Amino acid sequence: MGKILTRFGDGICVELTESELKQDLEEGTRDAADRANVPPLSEEELKYLFDVFSSPYRFVSVEPGNEIILSYDAGTLKIRRVGVNVDRIQALQIYEKLLGADTMELCHVDYSFKPIKPIVTMEQPILEQALLSTHIPLFYGAMPNLGLYSQPDGPFPNPSELLPMGKIAEARESYEATIEDAIKDIVYAGSAMYESGADGINLDTVGAAGDADFLASLKAAQKLKEKYPEMCIELGMAGEFILGMHGELTYDGVRLAGLYPQDQVKLAEKAGVTIFGPVCNTNTTQSSPWNLSRAITFMKACGEAASIPVHVNMGMGVGGVPVHDHPPIDVVSRASKAMVEICRLDGL
Amino acid sequence: MALTHGHASGMGGMRAAGDLVARMQMTRGMKVQEAKKYVADKLKVAVGELTDPVIMTEVRDDLQIGAMTPLPGCAKGMEAKFRIAELLGIDINCVKRFSEKISR
Numbered sequence: 001m002g003k004i005l006t007r008f009g010d011g012i013c014v015e016l017t018e019s020e021l022k023q024d025l026e027e028g029t030r031d032a033a034d035r036a037n038v039p040p041l042s043e044e045e046l047k048y049l050f051d052v053f054s055s056p057y058r059f060v061s062v063e064p065g066n067e068i069i070l071s072y073d074a075g076t077l078k079i080r081r082v083g084v085n086v087d088r089i090q091a092l093q094i095y096e097k098l099l100g101a102d103t104m105e106l107c108h109v110d111y112s113f114k115p116i117k118p119i120v121t122m123e124q125p126i127l128e129q130a131l132l133s134t135h136i137p138l139f140y141g142a143m144p145n146l147g148l149y150s151q152p153d154g155p156f157p158n159p160s161e162l163l164p165m166g167k168i169a170e171a172r173e174s175y176e177a178t179i180e181d182a183i184k185d186i187v188y189a190g191s192a193m194y195e196s197g198a199d200g201i202n203l204d205t206v207g208a209a210g211d212a213d214f215l216a217s218l219k220a221a222q223k224l225k226e227k228y229p230e231m232c233i234e235l236g237m238a239g240e241f242i243l244g245m246h247g248e249l250t251y252d253g254v255r256l257a258g259l260y261p262q263d264q265v266k267l268a269e270k271a272g273v274t275i276f277g278p279v280c281n282t283n284t285t286q287s288s289p290w291n292l293s294r295a296i297t298f299m300k301a302c303g304e305a306a307s308i309p310v311h312v313n314m315g316m317g318v319g320g321v322p323v324h325d326h327p328p329i330d331v332v333s334r335a336s337k338a339m340v341e342i343c344r345l346d347g348l
Numbered sequence: 349m350a351l352t353h354g355h356a357s358g359m360g361g362m363r364a365a366g367d368l369v370a371r372m373q374m375t376r377g378m379k380v381q382e383a384k385k386y387v388a389d390k391l392k393v394a395v396g397e398l399t400d401p402v403i404m405t406e407v408r409d410d411l412q413i414g415a416m417t418p419l420p421g422c423a424k425g426m427e428a429k430f431r432i433a434e435l436l437g438i439d440i441n442c443v444k445r446f447s448e449k450i451s452r
Contacts, residue, residue: 060356061356062356062357065395068358068359068380069369069373070354070357070359070366071370095350096362099354099361100354100358100361100363100366101350101361102358102367102369103370103374128442131426131442134425135413135414135425135429135432136370137367137370137371137374195445197445198442199371199440232374232375274373274377309378316349332352332356333356336356340357347370347373347380348353
């Protein structure tokens, strides 16, 4: 076999020899296994990945019967991001009728619950009208984004300024205060959109601001589920492990800092989350085989630990997909197929 | 990206039965294989037929549960969702809300 054409994590092409491909696959799974304390991929699984990457075809797919459900974060936002000037209801219809979406998400361009709160009454009629003319399940989604609650964007002292000054207690106090405000905003906006008929609420990019961000999302999910027991809540993560920006926060007695997907999903289940979206970030300086092998190792362990449906994040820059606005179909289709078939997922 | 995943591993949404299987994950928390079996039984088709757009176009037309190419007179939007809720034996939030809002 000649050289195998694949890519780096930033999408740039690279040619690998067979031994280089094998080495990258082995090192990728070993890295994930060491970090998350989970089993590495088996010889058989690495052989499967080798075959997927060495396939000469430009596009590959799962075998019939292995298809899964696709859910979308920042759904209607992405149509505007690429400069297509359509209304959000039209965007939902484009995904439903032209892109074959199984589900879709209505969202605002300012994609965080805090800015949604004062305009939620403008969001509700859009959703209510969209639900009259569409067929697929519609989520309403936004991010908890605890960064918006500290100065200069919010009322609380900025932990990122306090920590370098050694004011650790003050920084922790600020994080704790932001959690309470974020929960109120998520529950307020989530309740409004659910009462307008949303099929589900999506909390996206959870944990971006660290353990406080994750805790706020878990508590908000718990409150929403207590209020509306039939509500579907999807919780999608921001990274593969929880940054310990506070360091001592716990949920149900479990310290949040440093948790990997297989532990995150257990807490999501306890909070009442319906669908969990784990993440593995792509390393741009490593090859796609290294990144995908690493991502699948995390996600397989998460899928095995989960009793709720798991939709692995596989957008730009996560799940072995290159960090690029226009991810190449050769690598994305390989990542899609391998992630689904090795991890036995419920969705992406 | 959405198209690549849709082709590589997706169920096809309304072209097939992806939206219906998704509803079972969302309302009952079913894992995908259980959800596929549940939907296939309700539609009286084989699990493997759930992703076949030719078969599912006919099934969806027969059951009036929403069509990619909506012909005159067929159930669309909310009308179709009333039928989906009944067919799958689930509550659909906006269907319940619609029922509460209409005059009696």
